[in-house]
Amino acid sequence: MSKTVITSLGNELTSQFDKRFGRAEWFCVFDSETKGSSFIKNDFADSNQGAGTKAAELMVELKADKIISGDFGPKAKELLEKLNIQMVVIQDSTSIQNIVERISI
Amino acid sequence: MPRRTRLRKVVAPPEFKGYKPYGTYKNSKEYVELLYEEYEAIKLSDYDLMNHKEASELMGISRPTFARIYESARRKIAKAFVETKEIRTVFGNTQMDDSWFICNACQARFTIPKTLKQNICPMCSSDQIESLNNQK
Numbered sequence: 001m002s003k004t005v006i007t008s009l010g011n012e013l014t015s016q017f018d019k020r021f022g023r024a025e026w027f028c029v030f031d032s033e034t035k036g037s038s039f040i041k042n043d044f045a046d047s048n049q050g051a052g053t054k055a056a057e058l059m060v061e062l063k064a065d066k067i068i069s070g071d072f073g074p075k076a077k078e079l080l081e082k083l084n085i086q087m088v089v090i091q092d093s094t095s096i097q098n099i100v101e102r103i104s105i
Numbered sequence: 106m107p108r109r110t111r112l113r114k115v116v117a118p119p120e121f122k123g124y125k126p127y128g129t130y131k132n133s134k135e136y137v138e139l140l141y142e143e144y145e146a147i148k149l150s151d152y153d154l155m156n157h158k159e160a161s162e163l164m165g166i167s168r169p170t171f172a173r174i175y176e177s178a179r180r181k182i183a184k185a186f187v188e189t190k191e192i193r194t195v196f197g198n199t200q201m202d203d204s205w206f207i208c209n210a211c212q213a214r215f216t217i218p219k220t221l222k223q224n225i226c227p228m229c230s231s232d233q234i235e236s237l238n239n240q241k
Binding site: 073074081086089102 | 120155163211215218219228
């Protein structure tokens, strides 16, 4: 029973993985229990400052345990560490579907 | 006796060993050594768009020191560009964030929060993980 957030460029499972965290276009929330996924738009993607912090706060609201992204900003990292949310950094250019399959094995 | 050099905090090490110029006739083995803290300074100010004050606090150094590291980083990169030299990253006076781990099976990098009991890779469930702390 854990929720994983994957940063995504679009709102479908076929969308590409987004390598940014605070400025990711969408967040894919994957529930390992129900195997269901939902997409949430990142409203802070275009803000000038504090996108990482706001995105990290959003993660708490979503009750995420694990976040998969390409890079975490220093502020987001500090916050997520305090909140005991696991951060995973991968550099693969792949689709959300592919990542979901990898973690749900 | 000068003061000792304070260790600079680096959030995550660069993901490359270096950069090589291509399309040049020069085939010299000369290179410029870019320190991890210089890479971090460039990343914080030009990629994460932080100001020098925020960035220096994050790295645990004073603002003037940050400015010096940043300037030295820019000059090294400029030198490498103009003189078509390789850039290599070296450890430098760095203190790594000890919380990062790397999975040797799938190359994913991740943190392990205190609340998590098992020490396995979150991507491929492999147990071949290694701490990135103080890696030289």
